[in-house]
Amino acid sequence: MRNTAATRYGNRGYRADGMTTSMESRTGSLAVAREAPRSSSSLRWGALLRIARQQARDAMLGWAPYLVAALAVLIAVVLVYNAIRFTAESGLNIVANPFSLPLQTAASLALLYVTVEATLAIARPREHGSLQVLFFAPVDVSVLIGAHFVSGIVVYLLFLLLLAPPLSLLAWVTNFVVPVALLWGVLLTVLVAGLAVAFGLFLSAAAPSGRAAILLLVAATLLLLIVQGGYAALLNIPPTSRYYDALLFLRVLLRNVHELLLWFSPFRMLDAMLDAALRADWAALLQYSGAAVGGTVAWLAAAVWALRRRGVLP
Amino acid sequence: MGAAATGGAAVSKTRTMLKVRKVRMICAVLLTALLLLLARQRPSQAQSPEQSDAFVFGINASVPGAVIGTFAPPSVDSIYFLADRTSILSPRQTRVYYWPITNEYRAAWSEVNEQVEGTLEILQGSEVVATVQQVTYTIHFSTGERAPRPQLYVGQEALQADARFQEAQTAYREAALAYQAARQAWLAQAREAAASLTADGVDPETLPPAPQQPEALNLFSTGLNSGYPVELPAGSYQIRTRLPDGSIIPESERRLIVFAPRRTAVGYEVVPENRWTFPEELNDLSSAVFGENDSVIYLKPYIVREYPSLPYERLQDPQYVGDTSGPEWMWVSGEPLEEEILEIVRDGRVEELVGLQPYFVRQVPGRELGYEILPYAPDTPDLTPRIDFVGYRIALSTERPAFEVRLRSPEQTLLSGSTRAVRVVEPISVYTLLPLSLLPLIIGAGLLFWRRRRTALEISE
Numbered sequence A: 001m002r003n004t005a006a007t008r009y010g011n012r013g014y015r016a017d018g019m020t021t022s023m024e025s026r027t028g029s030l031a032v033a034r035e036a037p038r039s040s041s042s043l044r045w046g047a048l049l050r051i052a053r054q055q056a057r058d059a060m061l062g063w064a065p066y067l068v069a070a071l072a073v074l075i076a077v078v079l080v081y082n083a084i085r086f087t088a089e090s091g092l093n094i095v096a097n098p099f100s101l102p103l104q105t106a107a108s109l110a111l112l113y114v115t116v117e118a119t120l121a122i123a124r125p126r127e128h129g130s131l132q133v134l135f136f137a138p139v140d141v142s143v144l145i146g147a148h149f150v151s152g153i154v155v156y157l158l159f160l161l162l163l164a165p166p167l168s169l170l171a172w173v174t175n176f177v178v179p180v181a182l183l184w185g186v187l188l189t190v191l192v193a194g195l196a197v198a199f200g201l202f203l204s205a206a207a208p209s210g211r212a213a214i215l216l217l218v219a220a221t222l223l224l225l226i227v228q229g230g231y232a233a234l235l236n237i238p239p240t241s242r243y244y245d246a247l248l249f250l251r252v253l254l255r256n257v258h259e260l261l262l263w264f265s266p267f268r269m270l271d272a273m274l275d276a277a278l279r280a281d282w283a284a285l286l287q288y289s290g291a292a293v294g295g296t297v298a299w300l301a302a303a304v305w306a307l308r309r310r311g312v313l314p
Numbered sequence B: 001m002g003a004a005a006t007g008g009a010a011v012s013k014t015r016t017m018l019k020v021r022k023v024r025m026i027c028a029v030l031l032t033a034l035l036l037l038l039a040r041q042r043p044s045q046a047q048s049p050e051q052s053d054a055f056v057f058g059i060n061a062s063v064p065g066a067v068i069g070t071f072a073p074p075s076v077d078s079i080y081f082l083a084d085r086t087s088i089l090s091p092r093q094t095r096v097y098y099w100p101i102t103n104e105y106r107a108a109w110s111e112v113n114e115q116v117e118g119t120l121e122i123l124q125g126s127e128v129v130a131t132v133q134q135v136t137y138t139i140h141f142s143t144g145e146r147a148p149r150p151q152l153y154v155g156q157e158a159l160q161a162d163a164r165f166q167e168a169q170t171a172y173r174e175a176a177l178a179y180q181a182a183r184q185a186w187l188a189q190a191r192e193a194a195a196s197l198t199a200d201g202v203d204p205e206t207l208p209p210a211p212q213q214p215e216a217l218n219l220f221s222t223g224l225n226s227g228y229p230v231e232l233p234a235g236s237y238q239i240r241t242r243l244p245d246g247s248i249i250p251e252s253e254r255r256l257i258v259f260a261p262r263r264t265a266v267g268y269e270v271v272p273e274n275r276w277t278f279p280e281e282l283n284d285l286s287s288a289v290f291g292e293n294d295s296v297i298y299l300k301p302y303i304v305r306e307y308p309s310l311p312y313e314r315l316q317d318p319q320y321v322g323d324t325s326g327p328e329w330m331w332v333s334g335e336p337l338e339e340e341i342l343e344i345v346r347d348g349r350v351e352e353l354v355g356l357q358p359y360f361v362r363q364v365p366g367r368e369l370g371y372e373i374l375p376y377a378p379d380t381p382d383l384t385p386r387i388d389f390v391g392y393r394i395a396l397s398t399e400r401p402a403f404e405v406r407l408r409s410p411e412q413t414l415l416s417g418s419t420r421a422v423r424v425v426e427p428i429s430v431y432t433l434l435p436l437s438l439l440p441l442i443i444g445a446g447l448l449f450w451r452r453r454r455t456a457l458e459i460s461e
Helices: A002-014 A022-035 A037-060 A064-090 A100-128 A141-174 A180-188 A190-206 A210-235 A248-261 A266-278 A282-310 B002-045 B156-195 B309-316 B430-460
Strands: A092-095 B051-063 B066-072 B078-082 B087-099 B104-107 B113-115 B119-124 B127-132 B135-141 B151-154 B225-230 B235-242 B254-259 B263-272 B280-282 B288-292 B295-308 B329-336 B341-346 B349-354 B357-363 B371-375 B389-396 B402-408 B420-425
Touching (some): A064 B288, A064 B420, A100 A180, A100 A190, A141 A190, A190 A266, A190 A282, A210 A248, A210 A266, B051 B078, B051 B309, B135 B156, B288 B295
Parallel strands (some): B078 B254
Antiparallel strands (some): A092 B288, B087 B113, B263 B295, B295 B329, B341 B402, B402 B420
C-alpha cells in the first residue's frame, strides 16, 4: 500500500511537465481500492488526522497566534474603553450592537491568521522541497489538502478559545453587554473560517512559491477590504445635495460589488453572519452558511486540482 | 506771450472738453446699446421652462402614521409602496417640465389635470395577478402634535368621511356665523352700557357675558378624488393602464416594488434628565442603554419598523436620484404606546413595575441645569401647570448595574421586541484595561514554557 501510494505521487512529482492524466490517477485509486478498500480509507483518515494534529500543534506552539490574539484584545479594549469614556462624558450612550465590533475585529484577525497559515501550508514546504517526503506515506493530494483544512479549522477554534477569557474579563470588568445571539454567530463563523482556509489552500497549491502565494493573498485581501471599507466610507459621506450627488456612480458601483462579495468574501460573510445572528434571522444564517460551505467545497476542489496539476516539486 | 499763452490754454481746454464730451457720448451710446440688449434678453429669461404633455401617476403612498403625496412622471420607471397597506395610484394627463435646480420633473397641475379612465393591471412575470378599477378616495388630516394621524378613506368610506367632513365644516361655519352675530349683539349692549355711563362706572352685572368663540375646526380634507387602491404583499410587480377600448397606455407601464419591514419592534425615545431637550433613539433590538451612576432617564415607547433605506427614500420621492447613504436599513417611528406597563427585569425576575407618567419641566433660575422635572399633578396647577412630556422614569444606580426593560400590555402580554438591556457603567482607567491584552501572550508563554520543559525532560530521559 505504502509503495503504491509512493509510486503514484512520487513518480508524478518527478515528471518533467509536472502533469498527470486523470486516467492515471483514477486507475491508481481503483487499484488501491481493490487491494484493501477498508484499510486504505482508515489509513488515509489516520494520516489526515495525524497531519492535521501536527500542523495545528506547530501553529499553536509558535508566538504568532498569541501575538495576533493580543492585538485582537487590544483593539477590543480600545473600542470598549471609547464607549465607556463617552458614557462618562455625556451621561448617556445608546450603543448599537455592543461588543459586536470588538468580536467582529477579533474574528476577522483570526480569519486572516488562519488564511495566511493555509496560504503557506503547501507552498512553503514545496518550495523547500520537503513536500514530496510526505507522499512516501499513505498520503495523497486529497488527504494533504483535507489535513491542512482540518488543521486550519482547529486553529481557528483554538484562537477563539484563546480570546474567550480576556474578552469575557473585559466585558465583566466594564459591565458591557455581550448578546448571547452574538456568541452563537461567532460559533457559526467557523464555516466562514473554512471558506477562508480553503481559499488559502488553493492559493498555496496554485502559486509557484510561498512568496507568490502570500502576494496573491495580500492582493486579494486588499481588494476585498478596499471594496468593503470603501463602501462603508461612502455610506458615511453625505451626498453633495439632495438633488445631485457627485459620488453617485461610485456609490452604485461599490454597492453592487459589495452585494456580490456577500457570496465570495469571507470578511463580508463574517459581517453578514454576525449581523444575522444579532437579528436572530435564521433563514439568512442558513443561507450564508450554505454559501460558505459551498464556497469551501469549491475552493477545496480547486486546491486539489491545483496541487495535482502543479505537483509536489518546487 | 502772455495772451498767446492764455489763448493756447483756452484752445487746449476746449479740446479737452470736446474729448470729454466725445467720450461721454460714446459711453452713452454703449450704455444705450447695452440696455437695449438687456431689454431684449429679459423676456427670454422670464420664459417658463419647456412643458410637454405627459401621462403620470399621482401617488398617495401609505406609510405608518402618514400618507405621502407625490407623483411619478414618465422618467420614473419604478414606484415603491409598503406591503399590506392601501396606497393610491391616480392616472392623470398633465404637463410636465424639467426643473434643473432640484434635478426633477414637475407637473403643471394648474394647467392640465385630467383624469384618465381605464383599469390598472398588476402583473407578476407575464401573469396578471390583479385588475383594479378606479374608486373614490379622500384623505383627512389634522394639525398639532397630539392630533389624529392622517387617514385615507376609500370607496364608500370615502363618501361617508366626506359627508362627515362637510357636516363638520357646515356646523363650524354656522357656529362661526352665530358667534359673529352674538358678538355684534354683545358689542352693541356694551356700547349702550358705555353710553349710560355714570360716575360710578358700569355695573358689571348689567353686562351679559361675552360669547365664546367656537373651537376652530382642526380637520382638513383633500376632497373626493379618483384612483386605483393598491394593497399588495411584498414583491416585484409590473403595472399598466388599460383604456376602455382595450389598448394599453405605453407610458403607464412601470415597475411596482412593494416592500415590507424586515423587523417590527418597540422603540424608545430616551430622555436623559440632564438634557431633556436632546433625547436619543433606542430602536435596534440589540442596542443597549449605557448610563452613568446616579442619573435618571425617561423612556417614551413607540412602534418602530425597519425598512431598507433606498426603497423607503424612493417611496417618499420617486424621483430621488441618489443611492444609499447612511445605514442600509432604517428604523421608522410609528404609533406611540401609552397604555403599557414597563417592567424592570433583573436576573430573569421582575424587580419593579413603572407606569407611564406625565411630567412638567420647571425653569429654575440659578440652578445648575436651569430646570427641574416634576411629576405632573392636575390638582396643583400653580406648581405643575402643564404636561411637557410623558415617559417611564428609570433611576440608574450601581446598586442595580445591569437589568432589562420590557413592556407589558394591559392584557398582560409581553410586547414582542420591547426588551432592551440597560447598563450602569462607571468610569474606568484605560491602564486598568490594557493589561487584558497581555493575557493571550501570558497563556502562550505558559504553553511554550511547558512544552520546552517537557521536551527537555523527554531528552533527559
